[in-house]
Amino acid sequence: MKKNVLLLTGIASFLLFSCKDKEEMIEVEVPSATTTEATPVNGDPKTVVANQGAFQMKGLNYGYNDLEPYMDAQTVETHYSKHHLGYCNKLNDAVKGTPLETMSIEEILNGLDLKNSALRNNAGGYYNHNIFWEIIGPKAGGKPTGKVAELINKDFGSFDAFKTQFTDAAKGLFGSGWVWLVYQNDGTLKITTTTNQDNPLMPNAEVKGYPLMNIDVWEHAYYLKYKNERPKYIENFWQLIDWSKVEYRMSLAK
Numbered sequence: 001m002k003k004n005v006l007l008l009t010g011i012a013s014f015l016l017f018s019c020k021d022k023e024e025m026i027e028v029e030v031p032s033a034t035t036t037e038a039t040p041v042n043g044d045p046k047t048v049v050a051n052q053g054a055f056q057m058k059g060l061n062y063g064y065n066d067l068e069p070y071m072d073a074q075t076v077e078t079h080y081s082k083h084h085l086g087y088c089n090k091l092n093d094a095v096k097g098t099p100l101e102t103m104s105i106e107e108i109l110n111g112l113d114l115k116n117s118a119l120r121n122n123a124g125g126y127y128n129h130n131i132f133w134e135i136i137g138p139k140a141g142g143k144p145t146g147k148v149a150e151l152i153n154k155d156f157g158s159f160d161a162f163k164t165q166f167t168d169a170a171k172g173l174f175g176s177g178w179v180w181l182v183y184q185n186d187g188t189l190k191i192t193t194t195t196n197q198d199n200p201l202m203p204n205a206e207v208k209g210y211p212l213m214n215i216d217v218w219e220h221a222y223y224l225k226y227k228n229e230r231p232k233y234i235e236n237f238w239q240l241i242d243w244s245k246v247e248y249r250m251s252l253a254k
C-alpha cells in the first residue's frame, strides 16, 4: 500500500510534546480509496426494446438492482435484457407473415400447434416471463389479502400449506421449467408445473386455467447468485411476490 509521509512540525509537535522543539518526522499511513459501491450494472430496462414485430417488451416496474438482496442486479439484467428479449424477438420471427401476427399472445397460446416448436418455445418464453416480472417487486412479500387469500385458504387449507406445496413443487421440478398458481375454470386454484417454456394456457397443459403467478426455475433465473442452491432462490422468491399484482391477475381471469 502506498504510504504518504506527512511532516508534522512546529505547533503540532509543540502541542503533543511540549518539551520538544526539534522537528519530528512521522510516517502516517493513509487509507487507499476503497470501492464500496455495488457492482455496477449496465443499462436500463427502459432501453430494452424488441426488434420490429407484433410483440414488444413490457418493461419492468423497478430497476435492475431494486430486487436486491433476494434477486441480484446482474441476474435481473441478464434475464430480462438477454433471455426474455431473445424470446420476444424469436416470437416476432415465428409469427411474421402469418395470421398469428394480429392475435394476442393468449390467443396464440390457447390455440397453439404443439408441433411448431419455434412458436411453442418462444411464445411460451415471452408470456411466462411477462408474468414473472409482473408479479414481483421490491418491498413486497408477506401474505395475500382479498379474494386470493380467500381462495388460497379454501383450496389449500391455509397460506402456509399453499406456500409449502408451491415451494416443494419448485424444489422438485426436474430440469428447466415453471411452477404455477392457476385459476381453473371452475373457480378453484391449483398448483401445477410445466417443463421448458410450456404454460397452463397451452392445449397440452395438465392443469389448464389462467395463470395468476409463477416462478421460473430455469438455471438462468438464479445460477449467477445461488449457483446450485435452487432451494435458497425459491425461499427468497417469497420476499418478492407482490400480492396486489396477483390479485389484479385474478380480476382478469374469466
Ligand SMILES: [Fe+2]
Binding pocket: 079, 083, 129, 216, 218, 220, 221
Ligand atoms: Fe427465465
